Amino acid sequence: MSSAFLGMPPFPQAARRALADTQLRRNLAGATRTIRDKRAEVVRELPDWEELREAGRALKERTLRHLDHYLLQLEERVTAAGGQVHWARDAAEANRIVTRLVQETGEHEVVKVKSMTTQEIGLNEALGSAGITAYETDLAELIVQLGEDLPSHILVPAIHRNRAEIRDLFRREMAEAGEVGDEPAELAEAARRHLRRKFLRAKVGISGANFLVAETGTAVVVESEGNGRMCLTLPETLISVVGIEKVVPTWQDLEVYLQLLPRSSTGERMNPYTSTWTGIEDGDGPRSFHLVLLDAGRSDTLADPIGRQALNCIRCSACLNVCPVYERTGGHAYGSVYPGPIGAVLSPQLRGTGGAVDRSLPFASTLCGACYEVCPVKIDIPEVLVHLRARVVEETGERRRTPSPEALAMRAARWVFSSPARLAAAQRVAALGGRAVGSRGRVGRLPGPLAGWTDARDAPAPARESFRQWWKRTHR
Amino acid sequence: MRTALFITCFNDTMRPATGRAVVTLLERLGCTVDFPLGQTCCGQMHFNTGYQRDCVPLVRRFGEVFADYDAVVAPSGSCAAMIRHHHKRVAEVAGDRELQQAVRTAPPVYELSEFLVDVLEVTDVGAYFPHRVTYHPTCHSSRMLGVGDRPLALLRAVRGIDLVELPDAAQCCGFGGTFALKNSDTSVAMGADKVRGVLESRAEVLCAGDNSCLMHVGGLLSRLRTGVRTMHLAEILAAGEHSAAQRVGAGDPQYARVTDAAATAGRSPR
Numbered sequence: 001m002s003s004a005f006l007g008m009p010p011f012p013q014a015a016r017r018a019l020a021d022t023q024l025r026r027n028l029a030g031a032t033r034t035i036r037d038k039r040a041e042v043v044r045e046l047p048d049w050e051e052l053r054e055a056g057r058a059l060k061e062r063t064l065r066h067l068d069h070y071l072l073q074l075e076e077r078v079t080a081a082g083g084q085v086h087w088a089r090d091a092a093e094a095n096r097i098v099t100r101l102v103q104e105t106g107e108h109e110v111v112k113v114k115s116m117t118t119q120e121i122g123l124n125e126a127l128g129s130a131g132i133t134a135y136e137t138d139l140a141e142l143i144v145q146l147g148e149d150l151p152s153h154i155l156v157p158a159i160h161r162n163r164a165e166i167r168d169l170f171r172r173e174m175a176e177a178g179e180v181g182d183e184p185a186e187l188a189e190a191a192r193r194h195l196r197r198k199f200l201r202a203k204v205g206i207s208g209a210n211f212l213v214a215e216t217g218t219a220v221v222v223e224s225e226g227n228g229r230m231c232l233t234l235p236e237t238l239i240s241v242v243g244i245e246k247v248v249p250t251w252q253d254l255e256v257y258l259q260l261l262p263r264s265s266t267g268e269r270m271n272p273y274t275s276t277w278t279g280i281e282d283g284d285g286p287r288s289f290h291l292v293l294l295d296a297g298r299s300d301t302l303a304d305p306i307g308r309q310a311l312n313c314i315r316c317s318a319c320l321n322v323c324p325v326y327e328r329t330g331g332h333a334y335g336s337v338y339p340g341p342i343g344a345v346l347s348p349q350l351r352g353t354g355g356a357v358d359r360s361l362p363f364a365s366t367l368c369g370a371c372y373e374v375c376p377v378k379i380d381i382p383e384v385l386v387h388l389r390a391r392v393v394e395e396t397g398e399r400r401r402t403p404s405p406e407a408l409a410m411r412a413a414r415w416v417f418s419s420p421a422r423l424a425a426a427q428r429v430a431a432l433g434g435r436a437v438g439s440r441g442r443v444g445r446l447p448g449p450l451a452g453w454t455d456a457r458d459a460p461a462p463a464r465e466s467f468r469q470w471w472k473r474t475h476r
Numbered sequence: 477m478r479t480a481l482f483i484t485c486f487n488d489t490m491r492p493a494t495g496r497a498v499v500t501l502l503e504r505l506g507c508t509v510d511f512p513l514g515q516t517c518c519g520q521m522h523f524n525t526g527y528q529r530d531c532v533p534l535v536r537r538f539g540e541v542f543a544d545y546d547a548v549v550a551p552s553g554s555c556a557a558m559i560r561h562h563h564k565r566v567a568e569v570a571g572d573r574e575l576q577q578a579v580r581t582a583p584p585v586y587e588l589s590e591f592l593v594d595v596l597e598v599t600d601v602g603a604y605f606p607h608r609v610t611y612h613p614t615c616h617s618s619r620m621l622g623v624g625d626r627p628l629a630l631l632r633a634v635r636g637i638d639l640v641e642l643p644d645a646a647q648c649c650g651f652g653g654t655f656a657l658k659n660s661d662t663s664v665a666m667g668a669d670k671v672r673g674v675l676e677s678r679a680e681v682l683c684a685g686d687n688s689c690l691m692h693v694g695g696l697l698s699r700l701r702t703g704v705r706t707m708h709l710a711e712i713l714a715a716g717e718h719s720a721a722q723r724v725g726a727g728d729p730q731y732a733r734v735t736d737a738a739a740t741a742g743r744s745p746r
Binding site: 015392452471 | 483485487488489490491492493495496498511513514515516517519521522523524525526527528530531533534537569616619620646647648650651652653654655656657658659660661662663664665666667669691692694695696698699740
């Protein structure tokens with residue numbers, strides 16, 4: 001995945017840093033609540049919302065079961081329509097293909113539609129090292145790029161910035177901005193003037209796609225700002241980098257997702273722009289079209305019967321907006337272009353659980369279930385999180401020569417809980433501790449790993465008489 | 477109907493007052509409940525932390541201990557959800573046919589409010605509790621079990637109660653089992669917002685159906701010396717005007733305070 005996130009600390013440490021940023025906390029709390037409420041309102045309008053979710057899930061699962069078939073069909077139809085299909089096993093291969101395609105045009109600049117997939121593979125950095133400059137044209141992506149920042153949300157990558165911060169950034173980095181104010185309309189106007197020149201000059205456009213329709217070989221991008229439409233129609237060459245899981249069989253299937261996505265994502269009934277393109281057309285749009293189909297861990301994910309549901313994701317970000325963890329830590333703490341609950345199940349599967357960040361992500365959740373409740377394709381994120389926790393625990397056990405302190409504690413707990421006599425004995429020991437605390441009934445400081453509890457919270461003292469002791473005394 | 481109480485290891489050790497309250501309450505409603513002493517733990521901590529194999533013997537024990545009952549009642553939403561939704565998965569991971577069969581044929585497990593409203597079909601349990609109370613719907617009870625309005629319906633029927641809404645009630649309190657230790661900073665940040673809601677409600681008692689969540693929020697409320705106490709739903713529902721039976725709670729300071737207050741009926745401490 002993108003090298004930009006390399007060297008990030010595991011989630012708990014990254015979160016601690018983020019939690020200390022009061023401006024970030026305020027920006028996130030405000031923004032997530034606004035989108036959350038908007039979504040809830042437009043979802044309430046649809047009496048068949050639950051049926052739509054179920055259809056969205058079932059269609060994805062069926063398509064993924066027959067993915068080989070639909071991908072070959074897609075390749076055939078794209079080729080028949082004058083496009084060229086390239087297969088990329090991993091990020092490096094995809095970057096090599098795109099770089100070569102741009103170099104063949106002789107251009108040194110490209111304009112980009114907001115795309116999670118190209119962020120995932122770190123395309124901008126790869127192009128940069130080949131002397132090609134990529135201009136992001138989505139407003140929030142532009143803000144991130146100008147600030148040499150990292151995205152922190154799937155839909156609104158600059159959600160961690162407020163408009164005062166953005167005004168300062170524009171004044172500093174954007175010649176067209178002048179003495180721009182902090183009104184959203186003013187900021188958008190400055191960005192529009194800045195971007196217009198890039199659109200008119202660009203010969204190569206790069207995009208992702210929200211969906212690929214197999215039956216006709218059509219790519220689909222949904223967006224709000226119109227920058228996508230510009231990038232998809234003005235340049236001579238269009239290169240789309242798309243994950244293999246984005247394919248849907250028919251236009252009829254697409255209908256389900258075009259209802260689910262905008263309501264879940266921006267909280268709108270319909271998104272302002274939906275662009276579709278099928279290969280190339282004489283006298284209309286790009287003269288050459290390349291589709292780069294990316295695996296990068298997706299086949300491996302598909303092989304996992306519980307984990308594979310993460311591939312249903314349509315990148316709406318509803319789970320981020322309702323996640324109480326995300327709301328407080330923001331996206332950077334997740335060390336990946338995919339933050340929030342979906343990131344916590346997607347990143348460790350796409351990248352593997354070899355690194356400390358990816359091993360920490362499945363644990364970055366209270367399993368409260370708010371994400372599952374809103375997911376438009378019914379990904380049971382808590383189920384996948386727990387499944388990945390088991391994978392991390394097992395791999396850690398295999399890697400270490402001696403069991404971790406946590407594994408030992410869990411083993412000890414299993415031993416105690418395997419016998420009511422042992423549990424009763426453990427309770428008597430705990431009760432002694434409780435007695436030592438005296439009548440205050442609370443514990444202010446605990447040692448070792450339990451200090452994490454008492455840093456900010458009192459701990460209750462264990463009861464002097466356990467329930468089972470009381471029952472034996474009174475009911476027998 | 478043979479009903480068994482699954483107290484949960486946490487309540488057994490840390491908050492027996494809740495178990496005593498469940499027994500008081502059910503006996504008052506004419507329901508005889510048994511407490512099979514072979515019970516220990518549902519395995520939730522192991523399962524949710526990634527130690528699925530370590531909870532196999534616990535799931536097996538649970539099945540053996542409760543096999544002969546018609547219903548099991550548990551004063552914990554998250555433990556009831558663990559049993560209802562995840563014991564099946566543990567048996568699958570173990571690859572044990574016999575265990576899978578045992579899980580399939582196990583008696584239904586009800587969270588306390590489900591048992592009262594759906595099985596005993598009562599909402600007015602004859603409780604008297606003249607205090608200002610706010611209720612936090614714990615995530616596993618509301619999202620995994622779907623207990624919905626049941627706890628609130630039970631609380632609304634309590635005489636003397638001043639039940640007030642908790643702002644942002646549906647947001648997770650930040651406990652999350654071992655999350656509270658592994659990600660203690662985030663856990664506390666979430667808990668701090670829950671505390672803010674509790675204080676805004678100006679309640680003197682924070683009530684919930686899971687003592688583990690209450691230990692977390694209660695730990696913050698206590699550290700800050702807010703003067704707000706936490707009580708399990710069962711403890712409020714067991715409180716009565718003539719609560720001699722509840723004096724068994726003496727020895728647990730928190731419980732003792734509550735019963736004393738209930739005994740001095742009508743004289744609200746506010």
